[in-house]
Amino acid sequence: AQRVTQPEKLLSVFKGAPVELKCNYSYSGSPELFWYVQYSRQRLQLLLRHISRESIKGFTADLNKGETSFHLKKPFAQEEDSAMYYCALSGGGSQGNLIFGKGTKLSVKP
């Protein structure tokens, strides 16, 4: 079964500290993985996707097929990074429905 697991509901760090939001997936084929972010009072938006291999707002994520993980990392957290983060899996089929994890709320303290 296709599944995305984000083990932490809440992650609290101090400004300047490194951040790692964990994401593990279950999928038998070759998945496409994404991170979406929802800032306070804003709509959900794409942060980055595996296929692009890019860094957005200092965040990176590497697909580890051996560990079936796609953890989101940032070396130095900023207060404006406080938001809800969702890992998502595009599980196949031409339509590419996204399966979301339950989300991790990141709180960056000053």
Place this chain on the structure above:
Amino acid sequence: NAGVTQTPKFQVLKTGQSMTLQCAQDMNHEYMSWYRQDPGMGLRLIHYSVGAGITDQGEVPNGYNVSRSTTEDFPLRLLSAAPSQTSVYFCASKAGGFTGELFFGEGSRLTVL
């Protein structure tokens, strides 16, 4: 471009009432979908459509109907609301294909008493 527009933003219903959540997009996207967001549950797919005249069920379709008569519009209907349908609903669209970016509406907060 307005992107994805949802109405209403807030709605309170009594059990058994019906209503329609409206969703429109102006990006000529083929794919549209509805998710519900509940605390501790993340986003769960209700229904989706890959083009006008084509709809299909997602993970949690019970109690909801959809139709897609035009590329732009994808309304979500609750025929007989239940308290379990209290949630925040998101409409989203994308250009189609496996890796396309999903664009979300602002959400509609529905409370069923």
